[in-house]
Amino acid sequence: MNIQLIFRSIIILLVINVPSYAIAEVGAGSCEILEVIDCDKNQANLTPEKGKWIFGVGIASVNGVPEYIGSDESRALLLPVPYIYYNGPKMKISQSGINGKLFNSENLYVSLSLSGAIPVNSDKNKARKGMDDIDGVIEYGPSFKYFLKGGDTKNNALFIDINFREARTFKNESLNFSSSPSIVFRKRLDKDYFLGHVSISGSFKFEFVSDKYAQTFYGVDPIFATATREQYTAFGGYAGFRFNTGLRWQKDNQIVSLFFAHSDISAAKYSSSPLVKVTTHNLFGGSYFWLFN
Template structure:
């Protein structure tokens, strides 16, 4: 596996573990000046500006959505938390904040897809699938939340473009995955729990790399097929995470259903549903001496 492919797989595993866990850390640098009057200052939730660590993750991934072949991977998992004003990396992933208000946030979000191995019999004689990275804006709207933010319900609207990770990178299509995201903070002894559900959409360029069969690669059990853009299935994700001192643990399960997808009749689709599971353990090795105030 090439270095670029390994990087894509690592990104896919790391982002999958963090996809639905709790809250974005919206923070500002603390002003330590004493107030002019004698009113006691409010209690502030102070956390380090940044935290760095390293661990390992295990994940079972299908070669692509609908593939009949899955593989197990054990990968290094970096732990990076940055509670900046416009750039943040936390349980919601890494993103650049473009607009932030109490109810509406616009940020730049990222995603990744793992490469396929050459041992998939369904793709025998066909080119290997490179990994890709996805980047684009995401509009996040808070629909409801508990007054102390112990739970939050968001509507998230990420629109991303994919770029392949290979020696000559190319445009890999676009995806749109609107979803409802419910975060539960500390429902039981410090655990954070998240649930996400919603449809998937992608354009023809994105689908053709996985589901199209050109005439040159057609055979009796794999007829030629032309991919289309549109509805790509439904996904539901559950995740949990907890910090134990200097140790972080996270796990997730993702269920995908392809019934009604525009590519469901492709000869490359061998399963109409798939379960992806993964976990990660990281040890926090260094933290910033600068403290910032976090809402959560």
């Protein structure tokens, strides 16, 4: 097996199987699916002893997933997803990545930001028919979280998340970068419902991508121009915004989550591309997890 095939296999496993590690951001062409399924904005409810691992299995259903952000064609997905959580003295591994306290600060944390975009089969998409397929994308890089209220292990918190990620296709081709600075909140409701703990969370994100990233998803080379699809050069920069919110219920070793996400690329630098058929998207769904310990 060659190096490229090994790399591709690892990335596919990350994108398909790791909840909220991948397919996380709204950037050009990505479609935030797993970040809202059960990210750790509400993980403070677990509060296991230091150094303990928690594993589980789950399933998630997502509706309204666009072929790419800007496409007027969408799909529904049913995904098996694992559950991973570790609360160490200096590092936490959870549904939203790997987090560590920075400089012994109670307010500033650094983590690994992972995101991605699902592949697009152009022959099955009317706007892209006849064009090259878009390979899946994985994005990775540092994320800095600064808590304005609460903290990383608090039930109620408000924080700013600044991240910067390198973007690569499954074929290991660099698309340069993407970034999604955001404001995130979480709150545990004071009253228990249906004998379980209930939390709500949400985030508001601004998306930015490189020229090469934008061109990959929204550019039209002269060879692919038609009477209804003019040649187009896409430029990076501002790539729209996204709001997502979730409701999470947990009792003992069971977790149920409901989520909703809205994205808007009407003011994105590439919004005039002939491949952009709609400028807003809504996706929603739910998930169920069973924890082993």
